[in-house]
Amino acid sequence: MNDDDSVTRARKILADYRASIDNIDAALIYMLAERFRCTQAVGVLKATHGLPPADPSREAEQIARLRRLADESQLDPDFAEKFLNFVVREVIRHHEQIAADKNGG
Numbered sequence: 001m002n003d004d005d006s007v008t009r010a011r012k013i014l015a016d017y018r019a020s021i022d023n024i025d026a027a028l029i030y031m032l033a034e035r036f037r038c039t040q041a042v043g044v045l046k047a048t049h050g051l052p053p054a055d056p057s058r059e060a061e062q063i064a065r066l067r068r069l070a071d072e073s074q075l076d077p078d079f080a081e082k083f084l085n086f087v088v089r090e091v092i093r094h095h096e097q098i099a100a101d102k103n104g105g
């Protein structure tokens with residue numbers, strides 16, 4: 001196989017991987033949207049009943065579980081924890097905003 005053929009093959013393999021990456025990214029966006037739909041409802045429930053926006057003991061359980069799942073699936077557990085913390089921080093910010101709006105801003 002000459003160099004041109006091997007580059008053509010490599011480009012085809014790259015395009016196939018990128019098609020999968022694009023599908024996975026789309027799935028992540030849909031899953032995140034669904035998760036935020038749930039957490040928005042949780043925020044309203046908490047604000048209505050005077051419950052605190054954050055729940056550190058629940059978060060500790062989630063981190064332990066996701067670190068275990070990451071380990072089992074060959075994903076870096078530190079990355080899994082950072083990702084969850086990133087998402088949860090945003091959720092808590094939404095919950096604080098919902099509670100503030102409910103109490104007159």
Ligand SMILES: C=C(O[C@@H]1C=C(C(=O)O)C=C[C@H]1O)C(=O)O
Nearest residue numbers: 039042053054055058059088091
């Ligand atoms: C969604 C909740 O509120 C917060 C956000 C969490 C999350 O995004 O998973 C977890 C715990 C809370 O700090 C909850 O209490 O379940």
